Amino acid sequence: MTREINPFGLRMPPELRELLKREARLNGRSLNAELVARLRTGSDPPDANDPPPRGMRLRTTAVQPRNGWVPTDAERAMLTVFRKLPPEKQLALLTLFE
Numbered sequence: 373m374t375r376e377i378n379p380f381g382l383r384m385p386p387e388l389r390e391l392l393k394r395e396a397r398l399n400g401r402s403l404n405a406e407l408v409a410r411l412r413t414g415s416d417p418p419d420a421n422d423p424p425p426r427g428m429r430l431r432t433t434a435v436q437p438r439n440g441w442v443p444t445d446a447e448r449a450m451l452t453v454f455r456k457l458p459p460e461k462q463l464a465l466l467t468l469f470e
Contacts, residue, residue, distance in 0.1 A: 394459070
């Protein structure tokens with residue numbers, strides 16, 4: 373399958389490339405696989421019930437969940453603390469829950 377896909381050149385700022393490489397490493401993917409996953413995720417309509425992919429920022433805008441679930445104060449507090457952690461610590465914390 374890989375041989376059927378034509379290479380695609382992409383120019384991007386070096387700092388963005390480094391950020392994406394770091395996120396790809398955290399997600400256990402190559403840079404190419406990370407870009408493809410993000411493009412696919414970005415083209416799907418958002419579902420409030422789906423957790424964000426690792427390394428991607430959580431939505432900061434309010435989304436009405438389909439099942440009516442509303443986070444508790446404790447859950448919101450946990451998210452606030454989680455969002456302040458560096459990506460490496462977020463990944464470490466997530467692996468504890470798996």
